[in-house]
Amino acid sequence: MNWKRFAALVLSALLLLSLFGCGKKAETLDVSQATWEELVAAAKGTTVTFYGWGGDENRNNWLNTTVAQYLKDNYDITLEVVGMNIDDILAKLSGEKQAGAKTGSIDMIWINGENFYSAKDNGLLYGPFTSQLPNMEAYIDLNDPETLNDFCMPIEGYEAPYAKAQMVMYADTAVTPDLPASAEELLEFCKANPGKVTYPALPDFTGSAFVRNIIYEVCGWEQFQTMEPDYDTVKAAIEPALDYLRQLNPYLWNEGKTFPDSGTAVDAMFADGELVMAMSYSPFGVSTGIDKGIYTETTKTFVFDKGNIGNTNYMAIGFNAPNKAGAMVAINAIISGEIQLTQYAQLRELPVVAAAKLSQQESAEFDAVDLGEGVLTQAELLSHRLPEMPANLVPIIEEIWLSEVVGK
Numbered sequence: 421m422n423w424k425r426f427a428a429l430v431l432s433a434l435l436l437l438s439l440f441g442c443g444k445k446a447e448t449l450d451v452s453q454a455t456w457e458e459l460v461a462a463a464k465g466t467t468v469t470f471y472g473w474g475g476d477e478n479r480n481n482w483l484n485t486t487v488a489q490y491l492k493d494n495y496d497i498t499l500e501v502v503g504m505n506i507d508d509i510l511a512k513l514s515g516e517k518q519a520g521a522k523t524g525s526i527d528m529i530w531i532n533g534e535n536f537y538s539a540k541d542n543g544l545l546y547g548p549f550t551s552q553l554p555n556m557e558a559y560i561d562l563n564d565p566e567t568l569n570d571f572c573m574p575i576e577g578y579e580a581p582y583a584k585a586q587m588v589m590y591a592d593t594a595v596t597p598d599l600p601a602s603a604e605e606l607l608e609f610c611k612a613n614p615g616k617v618t619y620p621a622l623p624d625f626t627g628s629a630f631v632r633n634i635i636y637e638v639c640g641w642e643q644f645q646t647m648e649p650d651y652d653t654v655k656a657a658i659e660p661a662l663d664y665l666r667q668l669n670p671y672l673w674n675e676g677k678t679f680p681d682s683g684t685a686v687d688a689m690f691a692d693g694e695l696v697m698a699m700s701y702s703p704f705g706v707s708t709g710i711d712k713g714i715y716t717e718t719t720k721t722f723v724f725d726k727g728n729i730g731n732t733n734y735m736a737i738g739f740n741a742p743n744k745a746g747a748m749v750a751i752n753a754i755i756s757g758e759i760q761l762t763q764y765a766q767l768r769e770l771p772v773v774a775a776a777k778l779s780q781q782e783s784a785e786f787d788a789v790d791l792g793e794g795v796l797t798q799a800e801l802l803s804h805r806l807p808e809m810p811a812n813l814v815p816i817i818e819e820i821w822l823s824e825v826v827g828k
Contacts, residue, residue: 451744456554460495462745467498469743470750472530474503478708478767486762487754495749502526506535513544513738526738527747531579532731533571537811539736540578546737546744548577553752556580560755561774566732571811572645579734580751583763584770585701586730586801587629587723590794594718596696601725603637603664609697610671616696618673618680618689621826622818626683630699631821632809633729635661641806649812655820665825677827691715703801704768707792721795723804730805732772757782765789770798 449462468491474480483501491497504512509529516524531539539545550556560567560581568575591599596613600606610617620627635644638661647653655662669676673695680686683700690698691714700706709715735754737747753759757778760771768791778786791797809817 449745451748452549454552454745456552459552459745459748463743463749464496466743466746467500468527468746468750469500469502469525470528470530471502471504471509471526472528473505474501482763482766486766487759490759491750491753494753497746497750499750506531510535510539510544513539513740514542516740517542517544522740523742524738524740525742527741527743528750529736529738530582530733531736532733533808534811534814536570536575536579536734536736537573540573540576544739545578546739546741547579549737549744549748550575550577550580553580553748553755555752555755559757559760559773559777561777564774565807570734571731571808571814573811575734579736580755581732581772582735582754583767584730584732584772586703586770586805587626587633587699587701587728588703588706588721588796588801589697589699589723590690590706590715590719590721591697592716592719594716599720599722601722603634603724607664607668607671610668613696614671615673615675616694617671618676618686618695619699620683620686621679621681622821623815624682626686626699626701627679628814628818629701629729631661631665632814632817633724633806634665635817636729636806637661637724637726638664644809644813645807647810647813649810649816651816651820654813654816655824658817658820662820662824665821666828669825669828676825679826702768703770704791704795706794708768710793715794717793719794723796723801725804727804727806729808730770730801731808761785761789768792768795770801 449458451459451462454462470483480501480503483499488499491499509526513524513526556562566584567581570579593599596609598609600609619630622628622631635658639658643657647657673689680689686695686698687700689695691709703721706715706719706721710717710719735751737744741747755772757773760773761782763769764771764786771786775783
């Protein structure tokens with residue numbers, strides 16, 4: 421007998437059995453009951469798909485370089501970023517759900533608000549899973565209302581925080597040095613600059629947030645946190661704000677008969693000098709605009725004295741994600757202090773880590789980040805931060821605005 425050949429055959433058989441055993445283990449792993457070590461082991465050498473809006477070039481670059489490299493170096497995970505609008509993502513998941521597809525193609529999803537509420541309600545998300553992530557305990561304030569609720573809707577472990585956003589307004593102080601600090605002052609500002617102010621038509625995300633901010637200013641915010649999603653109830657509650665918005669119309673661009681179709685359009689009109697004011701849900705976006713030469717160096721961000729709406733966007737996992745273990749490991753990495761710091765520094769996005777949970781060195785690194793010119797500090801923003809409305813009120817308000825404000 422050729423012993424060398426026999427030994428080679430035995431070794432090959434053992435390797436095949438080993439590979440089969442590993443594959444079988446990954447296939448049969450119950451991720452909901454797995455230890456963190458088991459999840460990391462199952463994720464090693466795999467690809468994780470991350471579906472979300474792909475219109476932010478800076479974020480795409482950060483994901484494909486900084487985050488992807490971190491996952492590869494630390495966990496041997498390959499990150500595949502797929503740009504897709506959330507409506508198309510949910511339609512894809514819904515189609516797979518109806519077809520009974522047990523294994524899909526979407527692992528991680530960038531999501532929040534109404535879309536999260538709808539996806540969770542229709543069984544399109546996997547969970548709960550966040551209690552299994554070590555960095556939730558290590559870096560996230562587990563009692564923060566925005567950790568527990570998304571647009572006032574219970575999260576219940578079905579998504580992990582990704583980044584914070586907050587409504588801000590901005591203007592060129594060389595053109596309009598006095599910036600409005602309230603809805604009342606905004607009306608006077610518009611009267612002083614007729615045809616030079618507007619906001620995006622709802623249901624544009626920025627326009628909708630701006631209108632909700634006006635509702636908070638005029639009507640107060642507390643009553644909306646527990647309000648039932650009834651059309652008549654909501655309309656009665658926001659009537660003072662509707663009246664204010666109608667008063668605003670004659671002094672707006674095109675006299676409020678029509679509105680630009682997107683926040684991008686309003687921003688372009690501001691950059692071209694057609695408008696003297698614009699608004700955004702990216703609180704540090706002005707500094708990036710100044711760096712790129714889009715805005716003048718005298719452009720400044722401002723908020724209302726009573727506060728501006730803020731929310732958190734999140735990461736969820738598809739109900740039939742092919743790589744749930746890999747998605748959990750990737751999400752855990754993104755909420756680490758290290759990756760959140762790169763998001764803060766490179767993208768100038770409000771981080772989700774709790775300051776109280778950072779080490780002294782980590783705190784110093786966050787404090788050292790240069791946010792650029794024309795923006796408010798993180799502390800100033802957070803001290804003027806108001807909670808979002810329940811997700812199921814938002815489409816009602818958008819419907820009411822269309823019938824009661826446009827052209828009125």
